[in-house]
Amino acid sequence: MHTLTKAALLLLALSTAACTRPDRFGGAGADGTGMGGANGINSSSLDASDPTSPAYFAQTIGDRVLFAVDQSNLSPEAMATLSGQAQWMLNNPQYLAVIEGHADEQGTRDYNLALGARRANAVREYLISQGVPSNRLQTVSYGKERPLAICSDETCYSQNRRAVTVVSVGQLG
Amino acid sequence: MIKKLLAVVLALMVSGPVMAQNGPLRLTITDGVIEPLPFALPSFQPELAGSEQVAADISRVVAEDLIGTGLFRQIPPSAFISQHSVFGQPVAFADWRAVNAQALITGAVTVSGSQLVVKFRLYDIFTGVEMGDGLQLVGSTDGWRRMAHKVADTIYSRITGEGGYFDSRVVFVSETGPKDNRVKRLAIMDYDGANLQFLTEGNSLVLAPRFSPLGDRVLYTSFESGVPRINLLDVATVGRRQIETQAGEMAFSPRFSRDGQRVIYSLATGANTDIWMTDLGTNVHTRLTNAPSIETAPSLSPDGSQIVFESDRSGTPQLYIMSASGGEPRRISFGEGRYGTPVWSPRGDLVAFTKQNAGRFHIGVMRTDGSEERLLTASFLDEAPTWAPNGRVIMFFRETQGADGAPSLYSVDISGRNLRQVITPTFASDPSWGPLQP
Numbered sequence: 001m002h003t004l005t006k007a008a009l010l011l012l013a014l015s016t017a018a019c020t021r022p023d024r025f026g027g028a029g030a031d032g033t034g035m036g037g038a039n040g041i042n043s044s045s046l047d048a049s050d051p052t053s054p055a056y057f058a059q060t061i062g063d064r065v066l067f068a069v070d071q072s073n074l075s076p077e078a079m080a081t082l083s084g085q086a087q088w089m090l091n092n093p094q095y096l097a098v099i100e101g102h103a104d105e106q107g108t109r110d111y112n113l114a115l116g117a118r119r120a121n122a123v124r125e126y127l128i129s130q131g132v133p134s135n136r137l138q139t140v141s142y143g144k145e146r147p148l149a150i151c152s153d154e155t156c157y158s159q160n161r162r163a164v165t166v167v168s169v170g171q172l173g
Numbered sequence: 174m175i176k177k178l179l180a181v182v183l184a185l186m187v188s189g190p191v192m193a194q195n196g197p198l199r200l201t202i203t204d205g206v207i208e209p210l211p212f213a214l215p216s217f218q219p220e221l222a223g224s225e226q227v228a229a230d231i232s233r234v235v236a237e238d239l240i241g242t243g244l245f246r247q248i249p250p251s252a253f254i255s256q257h258s259v260f261g262q263p264v265a266f267a268d269w270r271a272v273n274a275q276a277l278i279t280g281a282v283t284v285s286g287s288q289l290v291v292k293f294r295l296y297d298i299f300t301g302v303e304m305g306d307g308l309q310l311v312g313s314t315d316g317w318r319r320m321a322h323k324v325a326d327t328i329y330s331r332i333t334g335e336g337g338y339f340d341s342r343v344v345f346v347s348e349t350g351p352k353d354n355r356v357k358r359l360a361i362m363d364y365d366g367a368n369l370q371f372l373t374e375g376n377s378l379v380l381a382p383r384f385s386p387l388g389d390r391v392l393y394t395s396f397e398s399g400v401p402r403i404n405l406l407d408v409a410t411v412g413r414r415q416i417e418t419q420a421g422e423m424a425f426s427p428r429f430s431r432d433g434q435r436v437i438y439s440l441a442t443g444a445n446t447d448i449w450m451t452d453l454g455t456n457v458h459t460r461l462t463n464a465p466s467i468e469t470a471p472s473l474s475p476d477g478s479q480i481v482f483e484s485d486r487s488g489t490p491q492l493y494i495m496s497a498s499g500g501e502p503r504r505i506s507f508g509e510g511r512y513g514t515p516v517w518s519p520r521g522d523l524v525a526f527t528k529q530n531a532g533r534f535h536i537g538v539m540r541t542d543g544s545e546e547r548l549l550t551a552s553f554l555d556e557a558p559t560w561a562p563n564g565r566v567i568m569f570f571r572e573t574q575g576a577d578g579a580p581s582l583y584s585v586d587i588s589g590r591n592l593r594q595v596i597t598p599t600f601a602s603d604p605s606w607g608p609l610q611p
Contacts, residue, residue, distance in 0.1 A: 070489075072444065098399075105554065105572075106529070107490075107511075107513075107529070108470070108483075108490075108513035108514050108527050108529075108556055108557070109380060109381060109514075109556065109557070109603070110381070110425070110426045110439065110469045110470040110483065110513065110514060111467065111469060111470070111483065111485075111490050111513050113380075113394075113401060113423070113425050113426070113439075113441075113469070114439065114441060114446035114467040114469050115467070117422065117423060117441040117444065117446060118444045118446075118467070121443050121444040122444065125443075125444075138422075139422055140399065140400045140401075140422075140423070141401065141423060141441065142378075145355070145378060145380070146353070147352060147353050148353065149353075150351070150352040150353050150575075150576040150578075151575060151576050152553070152574040152575045152576075152578060
């Protein structure tokens with residue numbers, strides 16, 4: 001991910017946190033996240049301001065890396081993002097991760113499934129090299145089945161050639 | 174006479190330039206005009222009160238089948254001089270010659286209760302003789318479309334000398350919803366889009382169904398378990414189960430062996446994807462390729478001795494052929510661009526493929542040694558060819574461009590002529606054309 005984008009996301013996350021903070025200690029789950037109550041304790045671990053939350057991982061650490069056409073090698077920016085992901089995984093050992101590999105629509109379904117597997121695996125290998133135990137990491141390829149951006153030119157394709165690390169507490173399949 | 178004419182036309186359409194060098198038929202080719210053969214089809218006669226509607230419906234479907242091939246043209250009944258009002262009566266050949274009919278198709282329909290009887294006769298107008306014997310088909314009324322397809326298949330076969338393909342079904346992926354949140358369901362329908370039936374519910378992603386050689390089972394890739402795995406579905410009961418494969422992160426791109434007893438597929442382990450075969454009876458798994466590159470989309474030759482597949486070992490996806498037991502493959506695609514989804518033709522002589530070059534996608538065919546490559550279509554995205562049972566027609570899907578882009582099914586003759594959309598009620602992709610039904 002570009003540093004600029006990352007910085008922008010960080011700012012966004014911080015400003016979001018600033019906005020929502022009053023709600024966290026306000027009355028009965030005013031932000032709609034549920035579990036809160038009259039005692040003012042709000043279960044808001046999904047909030048991006050909580051550095052142990054998946055939302056923080058996704059928005060502040062950066063949950064995705066992008067690839068060049070047909071490629072599965074990691075750019076320096078991608079490695080920087082993944083180092084952050086690895087550190088977060090090590091700091092939050094209760095989380096497991098499924099790494100989703102994706103491709104753009106320029107290619108056949110079969111080939112893109114295999115290409116997505118390559119991309120997901122490149123991320124997995126890098127996270128392992130950074131010390132994340134392999135048994136906390138699983139990969140899946142969606143090929144070209146789950147585009148993030150839906151236009152048919154490079155501005156969208158570049159966003160779709162991605163690997164996304166989805167963290168959750170629970171069991172891997 | 175008709176048979177000879179049309180057989181020549183077909184041969185020309187298929188072989189193209191090669192045939193052109195062989196004989197006196199060259200002129201027809203260089204002219205590049207295929208004149209559809211005109212036929213007359215007086216509406217089949219209802220032989221019992223209450224049979225009128227079915228008789229009319231069957232007549233319509235027979236005509237639609239023949240016209241849909243692009244090889245035939247129907248003479249409008251308003252032009253008829255004779256009406257041929259009694260099935261089996263002597264044919265007034267001069268009257269049919271006068272309206273330029275080359276074939277006359279006559280029939281009769283009897284509906285009694287749930288039983289349907291269809292009779293038909295085919296005449297060659299130029300020579301003034303009946304082509305083959307009259308035929309009678311007996312079945313149930315709710316199977317009237319199949320009866321019509323059987324009649325049309327027989328006519329097509331008698332006139333062209335080729336096997337028919339109308340009484341066949343297609344399994345495919347029905348798609349609904351926006352491009353970034355598509356719901357995909359397996360669906361099955363007649364080759365012409367009629368009698369559509371859904372086979373899965375759409376709560377998990379399904380891809381690329383493949384018919385068994387007998388058309389009784391379907392293999393497909395399912396994300397039901399969270400990762401791609403291969404499911405086997407029984408068409409009659411719609412029951413399904415995940416098949417056991419060699420252990421690996423993902424299994425996809427399955428196809429049946431010709432005996433329906435084994436499955437060839439892609440298995441992804443780590444970054445690598447190779448081709449494996451699993452025996453459905455014994456669950457013995459056999460590795461067929463062993464390379465660090467991507468090997469996928471395997472398809473067996475009709476005699477079961479060879480496999481054509483896609484590999485990027487050269488740096489870009491290309492087509493290769495190897496023995497069905499594995500071993501060193503030989504590359505067969507050498508044109509510009511990227512090649513994928515090879516499918517061996519039922520006749521064994523051609524491989525259909527998807528080609529991507531200069532920002533366009535094509536469906537094409539080449540001989541199994543890679544020669545005589547011919548591109549049949551071109552668009553923003555054409556993909557996933559599947560062969561009609563007689564090896565004359567290819568169905569595929571075409572996806573339109575942009576945020577509203579969506580796929581539909583098309584068919585095209587292997588000459589590149591007669592491109593037609595197959596109408597489906599939803600978006601549709603990944604067709605697999607089943608065998609001619611018994």
